[in-house]
Amino acid sequence: MEGDILRGHLDLLVVATVRGGASHGYAVIEALRAQSDGLFDPPEGTIYPVLHRLEAAGILASRWERPGRRRRRVYRLTDRGERWLADSGERWRRFSRGVTAVLGGAT
Amino acid sequence: MEGDILRGHLDLLVVATVRGGASHGYAVIEALRAQSDGLFDPPEGTIYPVLHRLEAAGILASRWERPGRRRRRVYRLTDRGERWLADSGERWRRFSRGVTAVLGGAT
């Protein structure tokens, strides 16, 4: 990956993939890779702690499932998570506009 | 400011402002604040180490100036810095497209 470029934006990406249908940790990783066309490919050691943190913050909620014999922790957005996602999306757009403005015609 | 949201992108922003005419550290801070419409307002303790790091990396070069009696460290882009800026601008656009793609219609 490209350094720590996700720093500060990873929570948003993870919540967005859960919102978009990625129900458990492993699926989040695959969704990020697929939807970013291979650009984002975070290791498991990055994603699982993020999911725990987001659950502790009340943004996600989880329950265990076992579709075969293998267990999965399945996540969904809480109401608070929905609001958080909307706010964070707006924050991202502001940030992105800010960077673009600073870059200006320079590049 | 909004947490560590600049993490991983600050070097790009600083180099872009120098490229855009901000010749010394204090001016970089003001340029970032002005050009981002107040969104980015990094403290001096953030910017000066960045400038030192960028100079050590051969991206910027500096010399001392004293327009009055007060000294300034005046920066310019090296040739390598010009190339680095072009590459980093491209990296930023890829990153931005990636995030937008992951957000999808979700927000």
Place this chain on the structure above:
DNA sequence: CTGTTATACATAGCCTGCCTATGTATCGAT
């Protein structure tokens, strides 16, 4: 049936880099 790969989770510890706090010095305005 054994080894390898994919699926699925988890945590300890490292390291980067942005921030807070603090210090120095010059200059204009009050």
Place this chain on the structure above:
DNA sequence: ATCGATACATAGGCAGGCTATGTATAACAG
């Protein structure tokens, strides 16, 4: 004289993404 703005610098805190490692189940190749 004092305060704010200008201008530089560095030490130390700390969040968070990454590496490394460990567990377990399933599928498939040879």
